[in-house]
Amino acid sequence: MRKSCCEKQDTNKGAWSKQEDQKLIEYVRRHGVGSWRTLPQAAGLLRCGKSCRLRWNNYLRPNLKRGKFDEDEEDLIIKLHALLGNRWSLIAGRLPGRTDNEVKNHWNSHLRRKLINMGIDPTNHRLSQSLPRPLKPHASVSGTSHSSSSRDDHQSQLVKAKCDNDQVSDAGSCLEDPTWEFPNLNLDLRLTTSPSIAIVGEERKQINESTVSRELDCVPPPTLLLFM
DNA sequence: AAGATCAGCAACCGCAACCAG
DNA sequence: ACTGGTTGCGGTTGCTGATCT
Numbered sequence: 001m002r003k004s005c006c007e008k009q010d011t012n013k014g015a016w017s018k019q020e021d022q023k024l025i026e027y028v029r030r031h032g033v034g035s036w037r038t039l040p041q042a043a044g045l046l047r048c049g050k051s052c053r054l055r056w057n058n059y060l061r062p063n064l065k066r067g068k069f070d071e072d073e074e075d076l077i078i079k080l081h082a083l084l085g086n087r088w089s090l091i092a093g094r095l096p097g098r099t100d101n102e103v104k105n106h107w108n109s110h111l112r113r114k115l116i117n118m119g120i121d122p123t124n125h126r127l128s129q130s131l132p133r134p135l136k137p138h139a140s141v142s143g144t145s146h147s148s149s150s151r152d153d154h155q156s157q158l159v160k161a162k163c164d165n166d167q168v169s170d171a172g173s174c175l176e177d178p179t180w181e182f183p184n185l186n187l188d189l190r191l192t193t194s195p196s197i198a199i200v201g202e203e204r205k206q207i208n209e210s211t212v213s214r215e216l217d218c219v220p221p222p223t224l225l226l227f228m
Numbered sequence: 229a230a231g232a233t234c235a236g237c238a239a240c241c242g243c244a245a246c247c248a249g
Numbered sequence: 250a251c252t253g254g255t256t257g258c259g260g261t262t263g264c265t266g267a268t269c270t
Contacts, residue, residue: 015238015264037255053256054239089258100258101238108260109236 012046016055020045024052025060033061058099065097069106077103078111082125 027043036049
């Protein structure tokens, strides 16, 4: 049985040094990304290809946006998670400069807890306690216009929304609703020219993610939310 | 001040998808 | 259609700094 690349001897593990970063940056600058398997040797790095790809994609590539997520980004993550589930790469694709790892970490450390505190099940975006279903659906959690409000304000808005027959969990609540079937949603993310996209069930294979991602690129986030 | 606990983040690992032969 | 190699994704781990007792 072939060893995985990371099990090879003479490969470093753990945190990257500045020198390693520099080597990787320099190599990519000269040759571009790709051929991760052979890159480490070519670049003079004692790392496996996977490790190099991860380091590049998550920390070294240009145009990465580091630092705190703003409220709009958090809103968008919550909404996209309700729609897509744990498809972090797809979600990150809608957040310019953010990586899937970063989004995933932020979800697990902040947003998940935030939803739990609000009484919302983060896995299905439904209220944890049994409350009547909303009489009429709304497009978004709290809009994207609360960026000036404090986090507490935001949270209280959401809690208020919850008490007002919840608008928060609309998008995701249907995911677990026994009367609601994902495949029948025929979720059309297309706005204009190209063929429509339907997310068919939870089977990952049935979604051409790159196509979805490309389609989503045509859809400004607030418009996308209208489908939810 | 010191130890314990918590939170955030970087990185690893395993698996599935993809692709070329 | 099958197979083996490569890449990408998501879950998980472990380290580190911050906060609490």
